[in-house]
Amino acid sequence: MLAHAWPALFGFLLSGCSALGSVGADTFTLEGELPADFALKAQAHYGGSESCSSRGHVESFKEDYEKAPHGYRFEIPVSYRDGLCDLQLVRVGLFIYGRYGEKDWQQTYDNGELMVVSKAASEDNNNVSALPSPIYSECSWLFQESKLNLEISKLLSCKGAGARLNRKQLPQQTVILTFTVNPREEPYRDNTWIEFPEGWRPCLPKEGWQQCQDPPVFKTYRNNNIECTIYPNCTE
Structure with a gap:
């Protein structure tokens, strides 16, 4: 649920x-x-x-x-x-x-x-x-x-x-x-973040899709007004 x-x-x-x-x-x-x-x-x-x-x-x-x-x-x-x-x-x-x-x-x-x-x-x-x-x-x-x-x-x-x-x-x-x-x-959605030992990294989606490109192209995200590269620790 x-x-x-x-x-x-x-x-x-x-x-x-x-x-x-x-x-x-x-x-x-x-x-x-x-x-x-x-x-x-x-x-x-x-x-x-x-x-x-x-x-x-x-x-x-x-x-x-x-x-x-x-x-x-x-x-x-x-x-x-x-x-x-x-x-x-x-x-x-x-x-x-x-x-x-x-x-x-x-x-x-x-x-x-x-x-x-x-x-x-x-x-x-x-x-x-x-x-x-x-x-x-x-x-x-x-x-x-x-x-x-x-x-x-x-x-x-x-x-x-x-x-x-x-x-x-x-x-x-x-x-x-x-x-x-x-x-x-x-x-929440599969294949939108990729897991590493340090945490999860978000990736750019395929054109017209929500899933990651192959090979993945990583991006940044914002949390608490800070630009981050990995979740949950923000930086590697």
């Missing part, structure tokens, strides 16, 4: 059709660890049966950025009452945010999802564990030259940020989802 623009963070809480709704008593706990300069938003989506198919509701939970590695803990209701409709939790959308600088544009996010299913086996015949195992998601930074900001910009890719959860076993359960960062950064 690749990153997206920042403004989705901390948007308006989407509400259901009734302002008089209430969450159910049963909850499950979603908790884990976040790296430094990471934040997390979880959106719990609720839906109804056929007679209440037009009803829906979303509850949002968030853990903000911190300079050091930090934990998070969300108590997520497994049901929601909207008038005469009992809405059940169907999925939890995840927004994993990371920042790599102090400027407003130097932050981005990737997505994950926890699906809540009623059967012990999903539609693709994968078994759904009654007792969810800890989930570990590794996030990687993918760098590129930003034509808009004329500096290095990065995208975030988080693998494994999802699972299927058994609805009947979910109340009072604790689901552990922990995020780590791969220390190795790679280019």
Whole structure:
């Protein structure tokens, strides 16, 4: 999953059709660890049966950025009452945010999802564990030259940020989802930078293409208003 623009963070809480709704008593706990300069938003989506198919509701939970590695803990209701409709939790959308600088544009996010299913086996015949195992998601930074900001910009890719959860076993359960960062950064597009022992060097593209010329012709790039030849150390 690749990153997206920042403004989705901390948007308006989407509400259901009734302002008089209430969450159910049963909850499950979603908790884990976040790296430094990471934040997390979880959106719990609720839906109804056929007679209440037009009803829906979303509850949002968030853990903000911190300079050091930090934990998070969300108590997520497994049901929601909207008038005469009992809405059940169907999925939890995840927004994993990371920042790599102090400027407003130097932050981005990737997505994950926890699906809540009623059967012990999903539609693709994968078994759904009654007792969810800890989930570990590794996030990687993918760098590129930003034509808009004329500096290095990065995208975030988080693998494994999802699972299927058994609805009947979910109340009072604790689901552990922990995020780590791969220390190795790679280019966003293949064959646009070439790796050397000292780091990555950008190269001029073929005419009409994004990939490097063959043999490669190297160029400079700018980062923090400095002309550089190699990433991430700028100079060899």
